[in-house]
Amino acid sequence: MEYIVEMLNIRKEFPGVVACDDITLQLKKGEIHALLGENGAGKSTLMNILFGLYQPDRGKILVRGQEINISNPNIANDLGIGMVHQHFKLVHNFTVTENIILGYETTKGLVVDIKTASEKIRLLSEQYGLNVDPEAIISNVSVGMQQRVEILKMLYRDAEVLIFDEPTAVLTPQEIEELMKIMKNLIQEGKSIILITHKLKEIKAIADRCTVIRRGQLIGTVNVKDTSQEKMAEMMVGRKVSFRVAKERKEPGSLVLNIKNISVKNPIGVLALKNFSLEVRCGEIVGVAGVDGNGQAELVKALIGLVKVETGDIELKGKSLLNDSIRNRIDQGVAYIPEDRHAYGLILDYNLEENLVLKLYYQEPYSKKGILQKDIISEHGQRVIEHFDIRAGEGSTTIARALSGGNQQKVILGREIDRNPDLLIAVQPTRGLDVGAIEYIHKRLIEQRDKGKAVLLISLELDEILNLSDRIAVINNGELVGLVDGEMANENEIGLMMAGIKRGESDE
Amino acid sequence: MKAMNKKVYILSFVAVILGLIAGAFFMLVTNNNPLDGYYYLFRGGLMNIERFGNTLATATTLVFTGLSVAFAFRTGLFNIGASGQMLMGGLWATAIALTFQWPKPILLTVIIIGAALSGGLWGGISGWLKGRFNVNEVVSTIMLNWTAYWTIYYVIPKYFKGAFLETESRRIPQEASLRVEWLSSLFNGSYINLGFFLAIIVTIIIAFILNKTTLGYELKAVGFNRLAAEAAGINVQRNIMLSMMISGALAGLGGAVFYVGYASNMQIGVLPAQGFDGIAVSLLGANSPFGVFVAALFFGLLHSGKGFMSAMTSIPPEIADTIIATIIYFAATSILIEKLWDRFRRKGGRE
Ligand SMILES: Nc1ncnc2c1ncn2[C@@H]1O[C@H](COP(=O)(O)OP(=O)(O)O)[C@@H](O)[C@H]1O
Ligand SMILES: [Mg+2]
Numbered sequence: 119m120e121y122i123v124e125m126l127n128i129r130k131e132f133p134g135v136v137a138c139d140d141i142t143l144q145l146k147k148g149e150i151h152a153l154l155g156e157n158g159a160g161k162s163t164l165m166n167i168l169f170g171l172y173q174p175d176r177g178k179i180l181v182r183g184q185e186i187n188i189s190n191p192n193i194a195n196d197l198g199i200g201m202v203h204q205h206f207k208l209v210h211n212f213t214v215t216e217n218i219i220l221g222y223e224t225t226k227g228l229v230v231d232i233k234t235a236s237e238k239i240r241l242l243s244e245q246y247g248l249n250v251d252p253e254a255i256i257s258n259v260s261v262g263m264q265q266r267v268e269i270l271k272m273l274y275r276d277a278e279v280l281i282f283d284e285p286t287a288v289l290t291p292q293e294i295e296e297l298m299k300i301m302k303n304l305i306q307e308g309k310s311i312i313l314i315t316h317k318l319k320e321i322k323a324i325a326d327r328c329t330v331i332r333r334g335q336l337i338g339t340v341n342v343k344d345t346s347q348e349k350m351a352e353m354m355v356g357r358k359v360s361f362r363v364a365k366e367r368k369e370p371g372s373l374v375l376n377i378k379n380i381s382v383k384n385p386i387g388v389l390a391l392k393n394f395s396l397e398v399r400c401g402e403i404v405g406v407a408g409v410d411g412n413g414q415a416e417l418v419k420a421l422i423g424l425v426k427v428e429t430g431d432i433e434l435k436g437k438s439l440l441n442d443s444i445r446n447r448i449d450q451g452v453a454y455i456p457e458d459r460h461a462y463g464l465i466l467d468y469n470l471e472e473n474l475v476l477k478l479y480y481q482e483p484y485s486k487k488g489i490l491q492k493d494i495i496s497e498h499g500q501r502v503i504e505h506f507d508i509r510a511g512e513g514s515t516t517i518a519r520a521l522s523g524g525n526q527q528k529v530i531l532g533r534e535i536d537r538n539p540d541l542l543i544a545v546q547p548t549r550g551l552d553v554g555a556i557e558y559i560h561k562r563l564i565e566q567r568d569k570g571k572a573v574l575l576i577s578l579e580l581d582e583i584l585n586l587s588d589r590i591a592v593i594n595n596g597e598l599v600g601l602v603d604g605e606m607a608n609e610n611e612i613g614l615m616m617a618g619i620k621r622g623e624s625d626e
Numbered sequence: 627m628k629a630m631n632k633k634v635y636i637l638s639f640v641a642v643i644l645g646l647i648a649g650a651f652f653m654l655v656t657n658n659n660p661l662d663g664y665y666y667l668f669r670g671g672l673m674n675i676e677r678f679g680n681t682l683a684t685a686t687t688l689v690f691t692g693l694s695v696a697f698a699f700r701t702g703l704f705n706i707g708a709s710g711q712m713l714m715g716g717l718w719a720t721a722i723a724l725t726f727q728w729p730k731p732i733l734l735t736v737i738i739i740g741a742a743l744s745g746g747l748w749g750g751i752s753g754w755l756k757g758r759f760n761v762n763e764v765v766s767t768i769m770l771n772w773t774a775y776w777t778i779y780y781v782i783p784k785y786f787k788g789a790f791l792e793t794e795s796r797r798i799p800q801e802a803s804l805r806v807e808w809l810s811s812l813f814n815g816s817y818i819n820l821g822f823f824l825a826i827i828v829t830i831i832i833a834f835i836l837n838k839t840t841l842g843y844e845l846k847a848v849g850f851n852r853l854a855a856e857a858a859g860i861n862v863q864r865n866i867m868l869s870m871m872i873s874g875a876l877a878g879l880g881g882a883v884f885y886v887g888y889a890s891n892m893q894i895g896v897l898p899a900q901g902f903d904g905i906a907v908s909l910l911g912a913n914s915p916f917g918v919f920v921a922a923l924f925f926g927l928l929h930s931g932k933g934f935m936s937a938m939t940s941i942p943p944e945i946a947d948t949i950i951a952t953i954i955y956f957a958a959t960s961i962l963i964e965k966l967w968d969r970f971r972r973k974g975g976r977e
Contacts, residue, residue, distance in 0.1 A: 422857060445859030462857045467850045476858045485840045
């Protein structure tokens with residue numbers, strides 16, 4: 119018996135979309151099988167079917183050679199199939215042990231036998247090198263640790279087939295490496311793994327075979343050894359994509375943004391940014407690397423004018439911004455691509471032309487004496503839509519909500535860049551976008567730099583930072599850990615700095 | 627945009643039909659003939675020029691309170707205080723009408739502008755509390771309803787008491803009333819007054835503000851997505867305050883047209899129901915000014931016809947209120963109807 123799990127000709131339709139269409143995935147015992155596809159390709163759906171959360175409309179599932187109807191996750195559990203979801207399912211004020219045994223408690227008489235459970239978890243943790251403390255409270259442990267708790271949860275239930283849904287999205291490079299080690303351990307102990315991801319590097323590093331799906335269609339299954347990242351990317355997107363954005367070395371020009379020793383409090387009143395300084399010049403992209411929640415949000419808010427700066431100063435072109443309103447800063451040339459485009463970037467119920475004048479409507483010629491000039495607004499909208507290649511069903515009168523994520527992001531990008539700003543603050547500009555859209559956004563950012571604008575890029579994707587930045591500032595726990603030249607930076611070093619480990623010497 | 631609006635109006639229409647069906651059901655279970663009931667209900671509001679005038683007069687106040695609620699809604703605010711704002715507008719109108727003997731055009735201008743300002747002040751307090759201290763506007767408008775109620779309770783008997791009754795003001799003199807001779811006689815002596823024309827003008831103005839001005843653009847942006855509006859440099863606090871002021875001013879105007887137009891004096895101890903009916907009008911009118919206008923006419927018709935219905939049949943007038951309540955219910959749950967509608971359409975499309 120070669121395959122432990124076979125999903126044959128699976129089809130699943132949701133109202134309006136075919137999430138999976140005739141997809142076949144066969145998992146060999148003891149392999150790491152990557153499931154590759156862009157956002158919305160149907161990866162999670164396919165795995166949720168295997169885990170019993172959805173019922174397929176067509177096709178069959180064989181586990182250990184036997185056809186089985188997995189009508190709910192309990193059946194999957196009994197079959198030894200476990201899943202770590204994209205969003206962890208942990209109770210934050212419970213301990214590790216309590217979380218793991220939840221719904222699977224062994225009892226001694228009437229009481230839950232925590233002690234035995236805890237002991238079993240300790241042994242499992244040792245066996246697989248997970249390094250998890252069974253007594254720790256979830257809310258006190260790192261994201262990487264939480265993920266290992268999820269892994270333990272599967273092992274505790276004797277899972278043999280482990281499904282990981284985009285497990286590396288939330289981790290630092292070091293944590294990713296640890297996770298890969300853990301996966302290898304799991305394979306050695308006889309488990310089989312399905313790894314969902316859209317990161318080709320990881321597949322190349324760890325997977326044996328890779329199944330690629332695109333828009334619900336099966337493109338093919340390949341041996342990872344026999345293929346290249348470029349080839350897999352092409353299968354995933356359906357055309358050739360370039361990874362490295364072409365970028366010429368350039369001497370930066372005059373100082374645009376000067377952040378001087380600022381400290382900023384977070385919403386609960388704790389200092390989240392401490393004595394932070396950074397300069398951004400004309401014609402350079404400065405990347406801010408760091409694990410989520412290390413003061414990036416406060417930095418951005420302080421620059422935009424959404425929060426008060428406790429101490430220090432922020433200067434734009436030599437003039438302090440601290441007493442300027444949000445609008446004044448915008449008028450002086452600060453552009454902003456927010457991390458959460460639905461919350462901060464767009465008025466989803468406004469149409470595109472209305473969204474495209476969100477930072478212009480109060481100026482002539484878009485309004486005169488308080489009256490909107492609809493014709494001019496409409497013309498402006500159509501021009502930007504064309505210029506930025508925004509795909510919208512009804513042109514400039516399409517409601518923003520109706521657009522795909524990539525096109526929504528283009529609307530924001532178009533709105534901000536079209537105003538010809540001096541400083542562009544881009545926060546996670548490609549979050550949740552597919553390879554094609556990412557490529558486009560990156561090109562536009564480089565274009566701004568080449569036009570002599572200052573670009574501040576804040577991202578959790580280290581690859582993005584490494585790819586685009588002329589200089590990289592690493593932030594940890596609200597402090598600047600160090601500055602690295604973009605050309606010389608390597609992932610390992612930055613990863614260590616992201617974890618707060620300072621370098622002895624700067625090599626600039 | 628157009629397609630969406632059309633859908634909203636279809637939903638409102640469906641809500642009305644379902645409300646009428648529910649009303650028919652209630653008439654049936656109380657052993658009455660629904661056809662008779664509706665015949666007299668609509669006849670009561672439309673049968674002759676006088677009753678038609680009364681229907682318009684009843685609708686006039688509802689146009690203002692409906693616009694008031696709808697305007698706040700568009701900025702994401704729930705104004706439950708239209709009643710209190712109406713009272714404050716009405717108090718100003720009554721006080722001026724009973725104090726000064728100016729020429730009618732001047733008197734009416736002062737009454738109308740002052741009533742708008744009074745209501746605007748009352749709404750503005752809630753807006754200020756929300757913007758400055760993040761006090762929920764639902765709570766503050768309800769409290770201000772009662773503040774207005776007790777203010778009237780004190781001021782009217784003390785300064786504007788009628789000759790016989792402690793509980794109401796003196797009659798508004800003909801010279802200070804929005805009712806005018808030519809209009810009343812045109813409608814055979816109905817209650818209709820200049821307020822109806824004011825309602826038409828104000829509906830147009832509000833539609834203009836919401837759709838054509840930078841102010842409307844900002845207000846709606848704040849209503850749809852406060853965070854994005856703020857990040858784009860829109861002053862959210864100021865817009866919340868402005869929205870509540872304009873909303874209050876609209877209700878204040880409703881107070882003026884009600885107390886010195888429809889009614890002929892001001893009574894104490896009443897929180898005018900029209901303020902709350904404004905919520906229903908706004909819902910049914912899909913928060914759009916012209917939708918509100920039509921919805922107000924419809925509710926005006928039900929209100930003015932129900933007396934005739936109960937006089938001509940044994941159907942209690944409460945049935946009309948039940949129909950109104952049912953329509954509100956369906957309009958409010960229109961999201962649910964929308965879902966069913968979508969499913970129905972998709973099924974239809976596939977087969
Ligand atoms: N529960 C659901 N209801 C409706 N549509 C869904 C649901 N889950 C996923 N989809 C749709 O199915 C498609 C595939 O989604 P998903 O499997 O989550 O993609 P992936 O995990 O590859 O990013 C998408 O178009 C998504 O919008
Ligand atoms: Mg997914």
